[in-house]
Amino acid sequence: MADIGSDAKIYLKPGGFLDSPQYFDEQNKRLNNSLLWFSHVEYSIFEENKAPFRNLVPVELWDKIASRLPEPVQERAATQFANLTKSHSSLQCGERVLRFDQPHVMGILNMTPDSFSDGGKHDGDPQIAADAGFDMATAGASILDIGGESTRPGADTVWEGDEIKRVIPVIEKLTQCGAALSIDTRKAAVMEAAIAAGAHIINDVSALLHDKRSLEVAGVSGRPVVLMHAPSSGKDPHKSDGYGNVVTDTFDWLEQRVADVVAAGFEREKIIIDPGLGFGKSLSDNLALMNNIALFHALGQPLLIGASRKRMIGALSKEAPVDQRLGGSIAFAHHAIQQGAQVVRVHDVPETVQAAQVWRGMRDAGVTAQV
The missing domain is CATH 3.20.20.20 (Dihydropteroate synthase-like)
Structure with missing residues (x-):
């Protein structure tokens, strides 16, 4: 990934949703606090005057792949991956939660x-x-x-x-x-x-x-x-x-x-x-x-x-x-x-x-x- 510029923009999309994630504990992540677990990350990198670069990575290899990204791109990727796995807070709406x-x-x-x-x-x-x-x-x-x-x-x-x-x-x-x-x-x-x-x-x-x-x-x-x-x-x-x-x-x-x-x-x-x-x-x-x-x-x-x-x-x-x-x-x-x-x-x-x-x-x- 040495040819990826520091001004490139990366976008992460979860995929490979599993019906029974309990059988693959190390090979999936929970999407937020939902009833969905994803096994792959599809990432796309966009740079000016270049065709988009796209790849599909198993979640257990994501950290390894992300570590090869240029630092500013790596930081954005880390934020997005954390967002995919964060738990959303409940909203109190009157008596309804x-x-x-x-x-x-x-x-x-x-x-x-x-x-x-x-x-x-x-x-x-x-x-x-x-x-x-x-x-x-x-x-x-x-x-x-x-x-x-x-x-x-x-x-x-x-x-x-x-x-x-x-x-x-x-x-x-x-x-x-x-x-x-x-x-x-x-x-x-x-x-x-x-x-x-x-x-x-x-x-x-x-x-x-x-x-x-x-x-x-x-x-x-x-x-x-x-x-x-x-x-x-x-x-x-x-x-x-x-x-x-x-x-x-x-x-x-x-x-x-x-x-x-x-x-x-x-x-x-x-x-x-x-x-x-x-x-x-x-x-x-x-x-x-x-x-x-x-x-x-x-x-x-x-x-x-x-x-x-x-x-x-x-x-x-x-x-x-x-x-x-x-x-x-x-x-x-x-x-x-x-x-x-x-x-x-x-x-x-x-x-x-x-x-x-x-x-x-x-x-x-x-x-x-x-x-």
């Missing part, structure tokens, strides 16, 4: 007339929306994500006062539902109102960049926050100039954003990351991200994936309309869980919870097998 030793389902509750999937379903009737939220919680949703502004391509911006009127009555009615409540917003005033009403988590598609007050509001609140990648923090979060490599570009952006938020005083343990599927990304971009979900664990934060009913499902299934994308939504959610995603954000809660429970049963059987 979110532990990350198993995947969580986040149910989507849109209080908008124009969301791409279910716009208008609950608009204007907080009780109907709350009833739907209670049903999701009863079906097994750990988190309910309540939003009052659509971020679909071409959607109009909603005045913060109207957004508050849409979401606050619903949050107030759901404070005793048993699930953690998340406010899906880009606006500081909406965050403040939602927190006062009982919201436990802030989910911002602009990663606290759209509103200059958001970072302060989130930090002062002490609430966990979801930082999502979008190519623009302006009015249109889908505005994009394209990517050199969508996977590494998104990884680098999230890495820097987490660092900036932590530097501003936010607790790292309360940050969840989201690569932002469908936001300013083509079908090939989205599929590249889905195929590399496991790489994002190297950032050291719990990972949220939201692919439910999105346009890419229609593109892969003969243009199936939004209300006929259940199968594709389950396929993407199941894939994300298999790659270690700690949270999947979905519209179809009962079906996704069932898929997660079946996966959990298979994992439990694998790690307790006595064959």
Whole structure:
């Protein structure tokens, strides 16, 4: 590896997940504190004006391989490997504790007339929306994500006062539902109102960049926050100039954003990351991200994936309309869980919870097998 420059960038991706890791104690590592154990590390090295170098290494040989890297690259590799094997702290969300030793389902509750999937379903009737939220919680949703502004391509911006009127009555009615409540917003005033009403988590598609007050509001609140990648923090979060490599570009952006938020005083343990599927990304971009979900664990934060009913499902299934994308939504959610995603954000809660429970049963059987 003598020809690798000190300015090269390395990316680590866990692979070779084992059904029964107990049979191979020295040949695997646990992915975070999840029910997944990986036996290999796929590493990629990128240098300017050179083709990427990629290799696949058994975990028991990783230290030997890493010791041959140039010092700055070696340091980055060590940080990423430590992130793959760290245990994520639990999040206290009111009376609900979110532990990350198993995947969580986040149910989507849109209080908008124009969301791409279910716009208008609950608009204007907080009780109907709350009833739907209670049903999701009863079906097994750990988190309910309540939003009052659509971020679909071409959607109009909603005045913060109207957004508050849409979401606050619903949050107030759901404070005793048993699930953690998340406010899906880009606006500081909406965050403040939602927190006062009982919201436990802030989910911002602009990663606290759209509103200059958001970072302060989130930090002062002490609430966990979801930082999502979008190519623009302006009015249109889908505005994009394209990517050199969508996977590494998104990884680098999230890495820097987490660092900036932590530097501003936010607790790292309360940050969840989201690569932002469908936001300013083509079908090939989205599929590249889905195929590399496991790489994002190297950032050291719990990972949220939201692919439910999105346009890419229609593109892969003969243009199936939004209300006929259940199968594709389950396929993407199941894939994300298999790659270690700690949270999947979905519209179809009962079906996704069932898929997660079946996966959990298979994992439990694998790690307790006595064959």
